[in-house]
Amino acid sequence: MTGTIPHPYSIEVSPLQKPAGHFGWAMRKHGKLTERSDRPHVSERKAHESALAAMERDLNPAAAMRRR
Numbered sequence: 001m002t003g004t005i006p007h008p009y010s011i012e013v014s015p016l017q018k019p020a021g022h023f024g025w026a027m028r029k030h031g032k033l034t035e036r037s038d039r040p041h042v043s044e045r046k047a048h049e050s051a052l053a054a055m056e057r058d059l060n061p062a063a064a065m066r067r068r
Contacts, residue, residue, distance in 0.1 A: 009027060009034075011028075011052070012025065012028070021042075023041045023042075025037045025048065026051075034058065037051070
């Protein structure tokens with residue numbers, strides 16, 4: 001994946017209150033929440049990379065099956 005976000009998806013990266021200085025993400029498909037991070041990320045960039053990986057798994061169900 002090149003880092004671009006395809007049409008039906010959007011990614012929101014936001015700072016967390018706890019632990020301070022960490023970030024979380026939310027992925028939406030057609031405006032509806034599809035998935036969100038379950039752990040804090042140390043930087044905004046790391047959170048965005050994690051969200052892109054989740055989006056890639058959502059786009060390619062076969063990749064998600066290999067992950068298990």
